Amino acid sequence: MISQSSTVQNNPSEAIVLQKSNATSSQLPFLSLENVVKQYGSYTVLQNINLTVQQGEFICLIGHSGCGKSTLLNMVSGFQQPTAGSVLLEGRPIQGPGPDRMVVFQNYALLPWRTVFDNVYLAVNAVYPHKPLKEKRAIVRDHLALVGLSDAADKKPPQISGGMKQRVSIARALAIRPQVLILDEPFGALDAITKEELQEELLTIWNEHRCTVLMITHDIDEALFLADRLVMMTNGPAATIGEIMQIPFERPRDRVQIMEDPKYYQLRNYALEFLYDRFAHDDVA
Numbered sequence: 001m002i003s004q005s006s007t008v009q010n011n012p013s014e015a016i017v018l019q020k021s022n023a024t025s026s027q028l029p030f031l032s033l034e035n036v037v038k039q040y041g042s043y044t045v046l047q048n049i050n051l052t053v054q055q056g057e058f059i060c061l062i063g064h065s066g067c068g069k070s071t072l073l074n075m076v077s078g079f080q081q082p083t084a085g086s087v088l089l090e091g092r093p094i095q096g097p098g099p100d101r102m103v104v105f106q107n108y109a110l111l112p113w114r115t116v117f118d119n120v121y122l123a124v125n126a127v128y129p130h131k132p133l134k135e136k137r138a139i140v141r142d143h144l145a146l147v148g149l150s151d152a153a154d155k156k157p158p159q160i161s162g163g164m165k166q167r168v169s170i171a172r173a174l175a176i177r178p179q180v181l182i183l184d185e186p187f188g189a190l191d192a193i194t195k196e197e198l199q200e201e202l203l204t205i206w207n208e209h210r211c212t213v214l215m216i217t218h219d220i221d222e223a224l225f226l227a228d229r230l231v232m233m234t235n236g237p238a239a240t241i242g243e244i245m246q247i248p249f250e251r252p253r254d255r256v257q258i259m260e261d262p263k264y265y266q267l268r269n270y271a272l273e274f275l276y277d278r279f280a281h282d283d284v285a
Contacts, residue, residue, distance in 0.1 A: 016270050017246040028091065030055035030212060031076070031180065036085035038071055044238040045071050049085070051231065051241060055179075056210040060223035063233030064275065069216045070184055076214060077103050077182050089180070099127045101180040102173035106188050108165040110157045116164075117153040120144060120172045127176040143171040146205060163194035167201070174205065183215035187222070196255070199225060207252055220271045223247075224264060225255055232271065235279050243274065 029052035036049035046068040053059055061069045074080040075087050078097040087094045089101075110119050120140045128136060144150050147167040157165055166186055173181055187195040199222060206213060217223050223230045230245040245267065249258050258264050 016267060017248070018243045029053060029088075030057075030090060032086075032088045033072070033075070034086045034088065036072075036075065036082045036087060038068065038075065038080070039083040045236060046240065047238045048240045051244075053212060053214070055212055058206060058213045058215070058226055058228045059231060060215050060217050060227035060229075061231045061233060062217055062220065062223055062271065062275070063239070064235055064279065066236040067233040067239040068236055069233060073103075073182050073184060073214055073216060076180065077101050099176050100178055101182060102176060102178040103182045103184065104166070104169045104173050104186045106185040108157070108162075108169050110165060110168055112157045115154050115156055116144065116149060116160065116168050117141075119157070119168055120175055123172045124175050139175055140171075143175040144168075146174070147171045147201060161194075162190055163198060166190065166198060170198075170202070170205070174209065174211075177209075178211060180212045180214065183213065185216050185218065188218065195219075195222070200255075202226065203253065220268055220275075223271075224249075224267055225253060225258060230271065232274050242279065245271065 031053040033049050033051045036046060037044065038046040049072065061072065063069055071080065075082055076089075076094065078094050078101065081095075094101075111122070114122070117140055120143060121136065124131075124136050124139050128139075131139075141150070141153070144153055147170055149164060149167050149171065152160055152164060157168070160168075169186070187198055190198065203226060215223075215226065217226075224247060227247050230247060231241055232243045232245065233239050234242040247267070248263060249261070
């Protein structure tokens with residue numbers, strides 16, 4: 001974990017722990033972005049990105065539209081390469097997409113003519129082509145059960161709700177046992193009740209498997225409930241990591257208990273002040 005830190009005291013009895021984005025750790029990080037710059041021609045999207053993530057951490061990224069959050073995660077997923085600097089997984093440069101990193105998108109990315117079962121099976125078969133058919137089908141069934149979709153296995157995406165589609169996407173990503181799960185606003189298009197249900201399910205699954213998670217969100221409350229650390233981005237162009245907030249709530253987490261903790265509102269207000277005062281933007285984040 002990032003070693004240097006500072007505290008901002010909004011209340012004599014409370015402290016918000018902020019970590020410097022350019023600090024290094026004596027422990028070899030599982031995932032690291034080192035002096036990363038991303039440019040498109042003369043346009044600089046990201047600059048001076050330094051972030052270290054330990055195995056099993058749950059990291060949320062927040063910032064206004066256009067600050068390069070998706071670009072950052074695209075470099076971790078291998079869809080894009082940095083213009084300068086390095087993105088390393090277990091000390092090795094990420095040079096392209098791979099089954100050790102799986103992405104869950106906001107728009108589900110399911111094949112509408114395939115059943116729920118087949119959408120997950122296609123991923124499992126692509127990564128484990130030599131496994132016996134019986135074993136691959138068992139993996140699919142186990143992961144559909146994990147997200148509560150056993151009864152929907154034979155339905156097609158147009159026949160199920162948005163929340164169920166996102167469950168399929170999560171089951172598909174987890175079925176190949178990735179080292180890093182990358183979530184790009186996975187619950188942004190869902191209603192509030194479904195969003196909370198899936199947040200709870202995601203935490204339950206993460207507590208069981210403890211893969212490393214990088215998640216983009218525009219929802220501060222979601223980040224405070226899910227994350228170990230909240231990475232707050234400055235505005236683009238040439239965006240960078242402004243501050244990294246340590247989330248102090250113990251796990252497993254109870255939403256009601258957290259929201260009754262005074263620290264919750266201190267953290268929430270600090271993040272809001274970062275976004276809407278220090279880095280105000282014409283767009284709503």
